[in-house]
Amino acid sequence: MTKVPVVTIDGPSGTGKGTIAALVAQRLGWHTLDSGALYRVLGLAAGRAGVDLDDGEAVAEIAAALPLDFAGGRVLLAGEDITDAIRAESAGMAASRVAVHGPVRAALLDWQRAAARAPGLVADGRDMGTVVFPDAQVKVFLTASAEERARRRHKQLKGKGTDASLADLLKDIQARDERDRNRAVAPLRAAPGALELDTTALSIEEVGDLVLAAVRRGAPDLVG
Ligand code: DC
Numbered sequence: 576m577t578k579v580p581v582v583t584i585d586g587p588s589g590t591g592k593g594t595i596a597a598l599v600a601q602r603l604g605w606h607t608l609d610s611g612a613l614y615r616v617l618g619l620a621a622g623r624a625g626v627d628l629d630d631g632e633a634v635a636e637i638a639a640a641l642p643l644d645f646a647g648g649r650v651l652l653a654g655e656d657i658t659d660a661i662r663a664e665s666a667g668m669a670a671s672r673v674a675v676h677g678p679v680r681a682a683l684l685d686w687q688r689a690a691a692r693a694p695g696l697v698a699d700g701r702d703m704g705t706v707v708f709p710d711a712q713v714k715v716f717l718t719a720s721a722e723e724r725a726r727r728r729h730k731q732l733k734g735k736g737t738d739a740s741l742a743d744l745l746k747d748i749q750a751r752d753e754r755d756r757n758r759a760v761a762p763l764r765a766a767p768g769a770l771e772l773d774t775t776a777l778s779i780e781e782v783g784d785l786v787l788a789a790v791r792r793g794a795p796d797l798v799g
Contacts, residue, residue: 578710580605580695580797582790583703586717587752587763588667589724590774591782595717596699598783599790603697603798608690610700610707611670613683615661616643616652618669628669631676638673638682664739664747671751674701675758695797701755704766713793715786716765719775721748 704714725745
């Protein structure tokens with residue numbers, strides 16, 4: 576069996592990983608994996624089941640039997656469309672809490688690796704290049720200042736008609752960064768050899784072009 580090519584895009588929240596992953600995948604005609612969505616769904620499902628999010632074994636049990644479907648760009652949990660619900664700040668925070676547990680991360684590994692299907696995969700998250708796809712052909716690590724990331728989130732929420740406080744968003748981002756970077760299992764880190772890009776002053780198109788150029792350099796035989 577030939578190995579499916581994988582591009583990993585990791586970084587803290589609000590760096591535009593998901594948007595860039597979608598853009599790059601679209602240009603290459605490849606699949607995407609939004610691994611953060613998995614942790615968000617799990618945070619929501621565990622919360623609804625009344626499970627303590629700090630109880631790793633109990634959350635891992637829910638992870639192992641998650642009735643989850645990605646259909647037509649929508650996220651379904653036991654048939655219920657939760658695409659919008661998992662984008663709430665509270666779901667991001669719950670995701671970050673369940674993501675600290677080793678057994679939870681182990682339970683989600685197969686799910687994530689199964690996403691590597693021909694002709695290729697662009698996977699975004701925190702540990703795509705370090706843990707889930709350590710053999711990926713091309714690895715990217717995106718950063719941006721916390722202030723800029725809070726501003727981007729504020730603008731995005733405003734576009735959806737929600738007026739969140741910039742100061743609260745900044746606090747949330749800093750709390751999630753702290754937890755994601757300092758957890759014992761699969762902490763947020765740039766993979767060795769990853770292309771590190773500070774996107775603070777770059778547009779989505781500029782970042783997309785830089786990532787595509789890296790793919791052309793790293794895997795010239797895979798792209799035209
Ligand atoms: O990318 P995101 O903001 O949707 O991710 C939500 C949370 O899920 C993030 O704060 C940490 C966790 N996460 C993780 O631990 N590992 C991943 N590969 C993706 C997300």
